[in-house]
Amino acid sequence: MTTATLPAAVGKYSEAFASFAEANSDAPEWLKAVRSQAWATFSELGIPVKRRGNELWKYTDLRPLAALDFEHGIGGSVSLDEIKAAGPWDDAWDTVVVVDGVFSAELSNLQGTAGLTAGSLAEAISSGTGDIETQLASLAGREEYAFTALSTAFVDDGAYVAIADDADPATPIHVVFVTSNASGSRASYPRLLVDAGANTLAVIIETHINLAESAQLSLPVVEVFAKPGATVRHYRVQMENELSYHLGTIRVHQLDDSSFNSTTFAVGAVIARNDIHTQLDAPGASCTLHGLYMTSGTQQQDQEISTTHAKPHCTSKQFYKGILSGKSHAVFSGKVVVERDAQKSDATQKDLNLLLSRGAEIDAKPSLEIYADDVTAAHGATAGHVDRDTLFYLQSRGVDEEAAKAILIRGFAAEMLDEFKPKALYEFVERVTDERIPVLLAESDALGTA
Amino acid sequence: MLEIKNLHASVLDIDDSEILKGIDLKVGKGEVHAIMGPNGSGKSTLANVLMGRFDYVVTEGDVLIDGNSILKLRPDQRAHLGMFLAFQYPAEIPGVRPWQFLKAALDSKADANGEDKMSVRNFSKLFDEKIEAVGINPNLVKRSLNEGFSGGEKKRNEMLQLEVLQPSLAILDETDSGLDVDALRIVAEGVNSMRSPERSFVVVTHYQRLLNYITPDVVHILVKGKIVKTGGPELALEVEKDGYKQYMAEAEVNA
Numbered sequence: 001m002t003t004a005t006l007p008a009a010v011g012k013y014s015e016a017f018a019s020f021a022e023a024n025s026d027a028p029e030w031l032k033a034v035r036s037q038a039w040a041t042f043s044e045l046g047i048p049v050k051r052r053g054n055e056l057w058k059y060t061d062l063r064p065l066a067a068l069d070f071e072h073g074i075g076g077s078v079s080l081d082e083i084k085a086a087g088p089w090d091d092a093w094d095t096v097v098v099v100d101g102v103f104s105a106e107l108s109n110l111q112g113t114a115g116l117t118a119g120s121l122a123e124a125i126s127s128g129t130g131d132i133e134t135q136l137a138s139l140a141g142r143e144e145y146a147f148t149a150l151s152t153a154f155v156d157d158g159a160y161v162a163i164a165d166d167a168d169p170a171t172p173i174h175v176v177f178v179t180s181n182a183s184g185s186r187a188s189y190p191r192l193l194v195d196a197g198a199n200t201l202a203v204i205i206e207t208h209i210n211l212a213e214s215a216q217l218s219l220p221v222v223e224v225f226a227k228p229g230a231t232v233r234h235y236r237v238q239m240e241n242e243l244s245y246h247l248g249t250i251r252v253h254q255l256d257d258s259s260f261n262s263t264t265f266a267v268g269a270v271i272a273r274n275d276i277h278t279q280l281d282a283p284g285a286s287c288t289l290h291g292l293y294m295t296s297g298t299q300q301q302d303q304e305i306s307t308t309h310a311k312p313h314c315t316s317k318q319f320y321k322g323i324l325s326g327k328s329h330a331v332f333s334g335k336v337v338v339e340r341d342a343q344k345s346d347a348t349q350k351d352l353n354l355l356l357s358r359g360a361e362i363d364a365k366p367s368l369e370i371y372a373d374d375v376t377a378a379h380g381a382t383a384g385h386v387d388r389d390t391l392f393y394l395q396s397r398g399v400d401e402e403a404a405k406a407i408l409i410r411g412f413a414a415e416m417l418d419e420f421k422p423k424a425l426y427e428f429v430e431r432v433t434d435e436r437i438p439v440l441l442a443e444s445d446a447l448g449t450a
Numbered sequence: 451m452l453e454i455k456n457l458h459a460s461v462l463d464i465d466d467s468e469i470l471k472g473i474d475l476k477v478g479k480g481e482v483h484a485i486m487g488p489n490g491s492g493k494s495t496l497a498n499v500l501m502g503r504f505d506y507v508v509t510e511g512d513v514l515i516d517g518n519s520i521l522k523l524r525p526d527q528r529a530h531l532g533m534f535l536a537f538q539y540p541a542e543i544p545g546v547r548p549w550q551f552l553k554a555a556l557d558s559k560a561d562a563n564g565e566d567k568m569s570v571r572n573f574s575k576l577f578d579e580k581i582e583a584v585g586i587n588p589n590l591v592k593r594s595l596n597e598g599f600s601g602g603e604k605k606r607n608e609m610l611q612l613e614v615l616q617p618s619l620a621i622l623d624e625t626d627s628g629l630d631v632d633a634l635r636i637v638a639e640g641v642n643s644m645r646s647p648e649r650s651f652v653v654v655t656h657y658q659r660l661l662n663y664i665t666p667d668v669v670h671i672l673v674k675g676k677i678v679k680t681g682g683p684e685l686a687l688e689v690e691k692d693g694y695k696q697y698m699a700e701a702e703v704n705a
């Protein structure tokens with residue numbers, strides 16, 4: 001006897017999708033097709049609650065998420081001061097602000113930088129800017145992945161950033177996704193499309209801040225196209241409130257000699273996932289994926305990091321660091337696939353964790369799948385505690401145990417913090433780290449020392 | 451200043467692991483004492499026990515500073531009393547810059563003793579002066595504490611901390627080993643310039659070499675956890691010439 005079970009939680013989104021589709025019936029045909037195809041994919045998959053036999057969600061229990069109801073299409077208002085207080089900010093940056101999924105011209109700060117097109121995604125869609133029709137949802141949303149599918153089904157507004165060939169905007173482009181403090185639990189689908197022209201240099205900071213006090217769902221999707229010779233330095237700051245769910249996706253397509261560097265700072269949400277895939281699709285492309293995650297309480301932070309070496313002479317580097325306390329949990333799943341043609345590939349993966357308590361758990365699984373024969377590759381993952389000899393060294397100089405631990409944790413994080421190059425960004429992540437360390441220490445125990 | 455009375459110490463959680471087997475030692479204010487002895491005789495253990503390291507237990511005896519027992523004090527509290535240990539093998543601490551760490555150390559000492567903290571400006575000045583004094587490469591101290599430092603650089607960095615923290619009792623555990631002649635001279639000059647009627651030194655060393663530059667007031671020979679002979683600087687020369695053999699025999703007889 002077989003029992004047909006409906007994919008989890010599809011019903012919770014179907015009404016919202018129906019009314020969204022109806023309200024947007026005048027959208028371009030290509031976009032409507034993208035949405036309905038994505039919805040079809042999601043309705044087959046549902047929220048992934050099955051863990052056994054499911055590599056992607058083996059260590060992550062999404063049943064609490066699947067049980068929640070989220071409202072759609074409700075927006076609130078925020079002030080510039082609130083945004084500045086909750087995330088990194090520099091007046092010199094070109095800033096695109098998206099509140100509850102909707103671009104805000106009023107809060108954005110765009111200074112007409114030469115070669116830069118930045119602003120509303122909805123507007124770029126309606127005016128058919130650049131290659132948007134072929135690019136949007138071409139990297140994310142057509143795959144068999146529930147969250148990009150659900151997010152793409154509701155794709156509407158967000159941020160669009162294009163850098164013209166040979167342009168070199170010296171200042172960072174900051175994209176801020178804000179969840180306002182409007183009441184209720186709401187779903188939002190922040191979307192960013194980056195089109196980096198040939199031989200450009202673009203610095204893009206993607207910030208997620210959450211001013212609400214209740215559980216929110218955020219399913220951000222970022223697509224990056226790096227043309228030949230483009231250099232994209234991407235930073236991601238994830239500052240959700242501790243009740244929220246944040247399952248973000250970044251998909252990057254890289255052409256000849258392009259380079260994509262991404263550094264993530266993840267401290268928020270009850271369950272958060274940073275799912276990055278870079279496709280090294282032409283010779284000479286390289287990517288460096290970095291991140292620092294810190295978890296306390298019952299938080300969970302997942303890093304799902306994958307790179308495909310599709311062509312020869314490409315380089316990829318994955319390096320993440322985590323600091324875990326309380327009963328928190330982190331997953332590092334690093335994957336590198338080197339395809340048959342991708343000779344002379346160079347790939348490294350590393351994940352280092354500092355566990356401060358008995359209850360903290362890290363599941364790290366770096367993996368290499370290599371089908372070419374001339375490849376340099378290395379991978380490793382460690383989970384360690386605060387070292388007692390080192391503690392004694394610091395204490396012998398007059399620093400008490402608590403302060404010595406804080407110094408060691410800060411030292412562990414330093415290498416990643418240093419990756420945040422723009423000054424105001426560095427200062428922000430440094431400040432948040434310094435504020436977070438006492439919280440982590442308060443939930444640490446003797447077992448976190450070895 | 452420092453008084454060690456019949457000190458016995460073992461390794462924590464290991465039965466029958468007594469390393470220090472009844473040490474008596476008195477170091478007066480302003481004195482420099484050298485402790486010499488063969489490998490494994492307990493010199494580093496003594497230094498670490500004095501500083502309050504977690505993996506040793508004192509089973510008998512006492513250690514007094516200015517007449518007060520310090521055995522119940524934590525390492526940081528001992529540091530606040532003016533004690534300092536220059537490690538034989540200093541820890542490597544990634545991501546921690548010596549500047550920040552030393553400022554934190556100085557601040558907590560000031561806090562504990564109810565003194566004002568040094569301003570960042572004055573501290574920077576002091577720090578730069580001391581960097582020059584110990585001849586450490588200024589670029590090094592911008593890096594992580596001891597990480598990737600050569601053996602000699604680590605020892606110079608210990609001297610830098612000694613100079614900045616200005617302790618009243620400095621214990622140097624083989625700060626001379628692994629140093630070239632120039633570095634050795636710098637260590638010796640550092641100690642000599644800091645010698646004062648208010649400051650005492652316990653210098654653990656294998657070699658007479660360092661004692662050519664630092665003239666100790668008293669030399670002790672430590673063998674198998676016991677001080678088997680105490681004398682003046684000439685004792686170091688004797689060791690240099692004849693080795694520890696004769697004292698080993700004495701230790702056997704005493705055991």
Ligand SMILES: Nc1ncnc2c1ncn2[C@@H]1O[C@H](COP(=O)(O)OP(=O)(O)OP(=O)(O)O)[C@@H](O)[C@H]1O
Pocket residue numbers: 461469487488489490491492493494495496505538
């Ligand atoms: N934590 C420990 N656990 C186990 N054994 C120890 C420990 N510390 C010291 N010992 C042992 O105690 C003895 C004395 O060691 P110690 O390091 O004090 O010698 P030392 O005189 O400093 O030697 P060296 O000249 O080589 O530096 C050695 O046999 C050593 O192996």
Ligand SMILES: [Mg+2]
Pocket residue numbers: 493494495538623624
């Ligand atoms: Mg020793």
